[in-house]
Every structure is written in structure tokens, then in C-alpha cells.
């Protein structure tokens with residue numbers, strides 16, 4: 095069995111997270127990946143193996159497929175997901191959301207946040223270890239490439255310690271070229287989610303001189319992802335990610351997370367040659383043989399035996415490592431497993447607590463509101479405002495007219511002919527200029543004249559209702575005001 099020092103290979107001058115065992119409670123005073131002076135301690139996690147790692151690999155294939163194919167998937171001609179913050183246009187599951195859909199977007203965001211709260215309260219950071227793009231790309235793509243080129247943790251440490259040689263230059267150059275190529279791919283995928291595949295292809299195929307901004311972002315995203323996956327790594331989860339930082343406010347003693355069964359594991363002690371499991375028990379030793387295998391595989395450099403820690407992303411690598419040790423030492427698996435604190439202390443399974451119930455009620459209410467907003471949301475949004483600075487006009491036949499500016503947004507992806515009809519009061523409505531045909535996903539602005547009889551006018555301001563039609567289908571009703579002379583004005 096490797097010693098702790100062998101399991102935590104480090105470059106010269108870097109003592110590393112696990113080669114310096116923490117004093118009891120000391121792990122809470124400093125980060126596992128920083129020394130007392132705050133210098134970075136590089137983590138060399140050993141390659142995990144086991145049933146959870148296999149399951150994570152299969153899940154990652156599906157997620158990576160969705161992530162890279164996402165920009166090309168179309169629903170009713172629209173992308174699966176487009177988050178165009180530049181033009182403030184958002185498409186989710188093929189549905190276009192405009193800035194005018196702000197309430198719907200806000201409710202969608204609230205549902206997302208509440209869903210995460212419930213999920214975290216019940217299952218801890220399962221999202222982080224299994225589905226977060228940062229972890230999936232880091233552990234299932236970049237890390238695997240690193241293992242393939244530089245070898246497992248021990249070989250990586252030796253390579254870093256070794257003087258520069260043609261072999262080292264070759265390995266390091268190959269790794270970083272592959273890393274940058276992949277970062278370019280990831281950066282372009284992100285860009286495709288922001289500007290869409292059509293614009294991205296235009297940037298790639300057109301004259302570069304005409305796409306300075308797009309090309310700049312392409313380079314920036316590539317460099318950013320390269321920096322994250324080649325150097326920053328687990329620090330993104332520890333320092334940057336707000337979800338990781340707020341988890342402690344949501345989790346409680348009933349939350350299921352990756353945990354060390356201290357009741358079973360302590361009193362930990364190394365395994366003596368030919369010592370059987372019953373002999374250990376009889377001598378008062380726990381099941382943990384203090385082999386540090388769970389620490390050696392941890393990508394954030396922590397010791398799960400110290401309890402729940404902010405750095406733990408619930409990747410389950412330590413479960414696999416410990417299960418392998420338990421099998422070798424003829425002890426039951428699950429010394430490190432998915433469990434809650436109450437599960438370990440009292441053998442309780444996941445409980446539906448009042449806090450979870452309250453979250454679920456809030457979530458149900460939000461989903462109800464979201465459904466209402468979606469089903470009552472119209473394909474066309476029209477606003478009619480009186481033209482700036484224009485007063486009413488009296489016509490030769492005695493009627494009065496007001497000039498308006500009308501704006502129509504077509505939220506669908508196909509062109510819509512729009513007709514406006516005056517519903518109240520009786521009078522005439524005339525769209526100035528040509529027929530109102532609004533192209534898909536576009537806004538059209540034009541002028542509108544309304545003429546009313548003097549008898550239809552109320553004192554000063556008359557409320558007006560205009561029906562918005564597309565063919566025979568009425569889409570919405572718009573309210574505005576008609577300014578006329580006050581009744582006491584001499585005619």
C-alpha cells in the first residue's frame with residue numbers, strides 16, 4: 095500500500111495538501127490547497143476507479159454530447175438554448191423570450207434558484223460533482239488527457255520535479271496544445287450559445303477585418319478556459335463559484351452528501367500484517383486503516399474524514415477509493431458513502447423535513463405562476479403611444495384626430511400580418527404607410543391615426559381600446575388615450 099507521501103506527489107518546494115497531516119481542527123483554519131503563507135499547493139489527484147467513476151463517465155458522455163450539440167439542436171426552427179445578452183434575446187427550449195417578458199424570465203430564474211435550493215437541501219452538492227460543466231470538463235476531459243499524456247499522479251509529480259529534457263518538453267507541449275485546442279472548442283461553444291451558430295460561422299468564414307469584436311471574444315474565451323482548466327482548476331469551485339459558497343446555508347443534518355462514517359471508521363489505525371477484520375474490532379480499532387487512499391484521489395485535496403467541508407464537490411472519487419480498500423481488507427463497503435449526518439449517527443434515511451416542504455410549496459407556487467404566464471403570453475406584443483408633441487386636430491367635417499406611434503414585436507420566428515381595429519369608442523383607425531407585416535423575431539414601428547366624432551369624446555381624455563389581429567385571430571387588446579377638446583371649450 096503506498097504511503098501518504100507517495101499518494102500526494104508534489105513538485106519541489108511544494109509540501110502539498112495531504113503530506114502535511116492537519117492537527118485536529120486545523121483543517122478549518124486554512125485551505126487544503128494553500129500553505130500557511132497563502133501560496134498555492136498543487137493537487138495531483140490519483141486517477142479514480144470504481145462503480146461511481148464509471149457511472150460519472152457515462153453521465154459525462156451524455157452531458158458533453160448535449161453541451162457540444164446544443165447550439166445545433168433546433169426546436170421549431172429556434173435553437174435549444176440561446177442567451178444573447180448583447181441583443182437581450184433569450185431562447186429556452188425553442189421559446190423566444192424578449193425583454194418585454196421580464197416577469198416570465200424573473201419567475202424562470204426564481205424556479206431555477208428554488209429548485210437548486212431544494213436539491214441542495216436534500217442531496218448536497220450532487221450537481222457539482224456530477225453535472226456542473228466545470229467538473230465534467232475538468233475531471234472527465236482535461237484530467238483524463240493529462241493522465242493519458244503525463245501518467246497518473248506519481249508520474250506527474252516526477253515529471254514536474256525532473257529537469258527539462260526533450261521528453262518533458264514533448265509531453266508538456268503536447269498537453270498544453272491539446273488543452274488550448276479543447277479550450278478553443280469550449281470557448282466557441284459558449285460563444286455559439288450567446289450569438290448563435292449562424293453568426294459564429296460568419297465570424298469564422300468572413301473577412302476577419304469585419305468581425306473584430308467576435309474574434310476578440312473568441313480569443314478571450316479560449317484563453318479564459320485554458321487558464322481555468324490548465325491552472326486554476328479546483329480553485330474555481332473553492333473561490334469563485336457562488337453555489338459552492340452558499341451551500342452551508344442550505345444544508346443541514348438531514349442532507350445526503352459524501353460522508354465518512356466516523357462511528358464505524360474510528361478509532362482509525364494502520365492495518366497490521368495478517369490482521370483480520372474481527373481482530374481489529376476486538377482490539378478496539380475502527381474500519382479505517384488510515385491508508386489515505388480517499389485523500390489521494392480527491393481533486394480538491396481534502397480529507398473527507400475531517401467531515402463536510404466547503405471544498406468537497408461530492409465527486410464520489412473517495413467513495414470508490416475507500417470501497418476498493420474495504421474489499422481488499424475484507425470489510426463491508428461504504429465506510430465513505432452517500433449519507434446524512436443523521437443517517438450516520440442514528441441510521442435515519444432521507445427525511446422530508448418541514449424546511450423541504452416549505453421549499454416545495456414555494457416552488458409549486460412559482461411553477462403555477464410560470465405556467466400561467468406562459469399560457470397567457472401572446473405571440474405579439476403591441477404598444478400604442480400618442481406621438482410625441484402632437485396635439486389633437488379638428489378636421490373639416492368636425493371630427494377630431496390624434497396621431498400615435500405603434501410598436502409591434504413579433505415573438506414568433508415567422509412573419510405575421512397584423513391588423514389593428516378600433517374597438518371602443520366608435521370611430522376610424524388608419525395605419526399610415528404600408529400594410530403592417532412584422533417579420534419573425536422583429537420589431538416594427540409605424541404611425542397610426544384615430545378619428546373620433548365629437549359626440550364620442552369624453553371630458554378632455556377619452557379611453558381607447560384597439561384590437562390587435564393576425565388574420566381572423568385576435569391576439570391582444572391595447573389601451574391608450576385620445577386627447578380632445580374639453581367639453582367647455584367653445585367649438
Ligand code: SF4
Nearest residue numbers: 392406407409410412
Ligand atoms: S472529499 Fe471525496 S467527494 Fe469530496 S471532492 Fe474529495 S474526493 Fe470528491
Ligand code: SF4
Nearest residue numbers: 382383385386388416
Ligand atoms: S476512509 Fe477508507 S480510504 Fe480513507 S483512509 Fe480510511 S480506509 Fe483508507
